[in-house]
Amino acid sequence: MVGFLPPPLPSRVKASSVSVNPSNTGAAPAGGAARVLDANAAATAAAWNRRSIEPISNPYDMSLWSNDGHLSKRNWVESEQLPKIAPSARYALDESKQNILVEGHVAGVQTTPFQSGSNVPKAAKYPTAAAAGETGARSNQRNRGNKAQGQRPKGNSRELEGMIRERKFAEALKIIEETRGRGMFGQRQLNALLNAAGKAGNLKLAERVFDEFTLSGLRRDVATYSIMVSIYGKLGAMEKAVHCFAQMEYEDVKANAFTYSALIEAYGRKGMVKNAGKSFQKMKSTGIEPNVVAYNALLKVFVNASRLNDAFEHVEEMERSGKKPDVITYGTLIDACSKARDVERAFLVFNKMRQMRVKPNKICYASLIDACSKARQVDRAFTVMALMKQDKILPDIFAYNALIDACGRAKLVDKAFEVKEEIVGSGLKPDKVTFNALISACGRARDLPRAYEVLDTMIQEYGYVPDRHTYNALIDACGKANRIDQAFEVYRRMNESGTRACAVTYNALIDACGRAKKLDVALNLTKEMWKNGIRPDNYTLNTLVAVCCRCGDTNAAYDIIARIQAFGVQPDDVTYNILIDATGKRGDLEKAWALFEDMGHRSKWFTPNG
Template identity: 20%
Template structure:
């Protein structure tokens, strides 16, 4: 008998085998020219199925249905065939149905998905592990990755080892999406359990883990590659892991990896040693850096200017200028020419220590050596001269910069603007722009301005327009700097609306705004307490592929802290972490300074600990803030401990730090100990100021020791 119609309509098979039966009805319809069209061929197949069913040959009829479904050209055609079979009561068993789905995965994945969903998703049948494994590849081919991953996890939950094909499909897509940690976890679960993966898996995974900073997993992968799979690491893999370790600060492991390379006769090159030395210098491990330098030279790698500049900067940052000069002497002995960066490091350090004359001597030696100082050299020197009250020399330095053909930038303008009296910002901006025209565009600004026709409006405004137009015609990059300078000057003079107009003009001319441009606008908005507008401007930056940096967020945090709104400052910290930006020491310093003013020193300690856990090293300014906070809040013993910790970290105390500590000791009637620090202060070359002497004298008068 013919069975009744089932509740669901499906069925087919990919590999049709010729059947050996006693049936005289042919399984294949005759192929003649009259049956050339696909539609006629399908109708003939349907007729054949009907004949087989009427004669009781259900198995043979099922196989014919499977064959024509497999050969169908579309899902709609397959559906019509399945519906026809269902009308005649033909039903495939689960094993045959699963086999058909698996066979269609690579040739017709859409059809495979359709059959799978009808039988196993909608129909509620339970697929076996072989079908689940095949559907992982099917869903990946269809771009339905989450469904593929769900089936892959289902396989693992059944303690089934996925096939190499399905694992590769999942692995490739996870790595393409940047989900390397998930890819690594699946790799560990599958590797060695009957599946041995190729070198490409190790290389792709190592690249991803190192780029995203998962160095513990990267080292584990390196061990697995050698111990489990027996693959010798390639030079590319060694370098990938090494640079990742250096970038993440795992310098001991990086050096051990170099020795492993040497053991395998894969000798590291100059770039690798330079990265290691740079890392040691960044972490203030100068002894290790020098050892790496001499080992580098020993194996025949000649250091370059960048290598030795890293060492000079490392020593100078620790206040060991003499050792920095020794490295400079090594450069001369090895025939390595110092560059602008070399001298800039020394100039910056001397300026920081207030030794401006020494910095000026280096600047003059650069000029005599035919080395053109960068604009940054002039910037730090101008700032140092201003701090020392030598304003007349700033003008002379600026004139010398112009004579040397140096093009000023927005950073120099910002430095000079702080020196000039209020109200002179726009004139200073015009002077800088005229210098850009002369040194950057090769034109005489006086000739350009003299040929202009003046209108009744502000001459200064017209001059800006003329000069900016000339710069834009000559160089759009310089125009970006010039517009940023004008916008900054307008923001400083509280002309925010005019600043926005210049921003629109800048964009309309094809100039890309600088991050400095937006930071100037954001600073003005924050000073006017328009924080919501400032955050909206941050969103606007993204239209030009600009993203806020630590300086941007520092501007906002500083203004919040000036208002005593620490809660809002904490919110900015959280926002920075959400976007993957590490808060700078200056941001933590601003928050702690605010908390100290409000007598919330315990909370300040929590922020201090948070900063250390984030891997940030306190600088001299931060130590000053924390020591002041402890001293003013009566926690003088903690202030002394922090002072000693600072010295241990090779950060030389400043006169301000000594003053804050000694005043705190005086307030706690610990003048004897204060005098000890006063002696240290004098030995370090600092002279106590009037305030400090007054504090000590008041204490002795109060206790009757006149």
């Protein structure tokens, strides 16, 4: 086996002009210009003899070197006078080793073998009186050497990192700007500040830090661009994210899997599924193997686009490529199943996750509880919560809120309030979502007074300001309690507060009109909805059809179906079930059968159910 060769002699030292003195007597080396050791050489030799340590006589003796090509620990004697070398200057480090191995080589630092330890005489440690007298100024020399070699003074870096931890971003940037050109901060510090600005959602500050690289004469690396693309994507600046990625290629900085992941996520947030897929394929075509982060990025794009089957196929491809799904992969799939109201598939993913020895986190459990809630399986939701505690994972506010929602859908309002008390008892603070879920639970249980009590507690005790979801839940509670007057009063207060109504708001008001059999008011709300630029959805269509049928006007229901189809909303199985039920109750069985047959012919949109 061929051993590792020691580093070559520095170019400024000719091998023929240097001889090694193996006798350790302090004699001057032979050959070339004579070099005379100073007066402390004798003391130095005596110190070596007292410590029974032989100086290194021949750097090319392979027995002195470890297998990694460096001096072994036994033979490497550290010296405080070694020049400090930047981590990236590996050849310079080897050169420094070589300098100390050649006894008598004058490098402006030391002319005797290096020694260490407190027992070594001062004269041996510092061969000249001048060297001994210079120890007081060593710190300043190091700082100057650090800047020359590419390192940063530790004190300044630590101060900057402390400011970043304390979120004093403006002060941190000010220090960087004031010390510009002095070489005090490098890529690592600026990247850390850039990343912190992005997490804080401060785009203006992030762009200033990004520009500071050029102003400070620093080259942006792949981490810089990856962070910046991610920031633009998370803050919705899609065009800037694409431009930043293109600028990276222009400056000849090669993207990696993390850069592409940031770009894919940016496309996904804008619903640009095709562009995200193309970026993923481009990454592979350029020879970059997608990592788990990249696969998870595209997975989230499919989930947000409600493409559940594509999401599962993507994970299968991920496994075929040899990548092991992690907790984020499984958590994203469980969340996708929850949104698709496919609770059984969610449990299949959860069970597989545990079989693969991937420990579920809080997000996985909260998503699974939410899936149970949407399937109205409240007992199963409590079982998941118990399993979460059994796994010694403390439930967070998201898991508790999902459990309250499950109780509300099952009309177990008392149980919902018990969960709220458990939140307080665990030391967590109920958030706005907690109170909105409690108001919805009261509404489903037709307990309007209790819903208003929750609203008072939310505002007076916790200081929360009602948001759109709060108003929508309260309007729905009023409607279910057949208090249409109070529903419109809440709607009035909502408008006065500057909170913009949405499709859910109008759907709740239309449903309240239906329960009060006020068809004309419901139709006026539909016109107002269209006038305000809010597109109706299937829930709007089905609510209006139900209102018409309650009022005994099926002709108006057909007219509404025709009008809403102009918005791209097609009747589904719920629409036809409402019409068939209303027609059958009127005794028009022939018409009901015709509707059923028509429902079967329109399988493009729905399938007759049982």
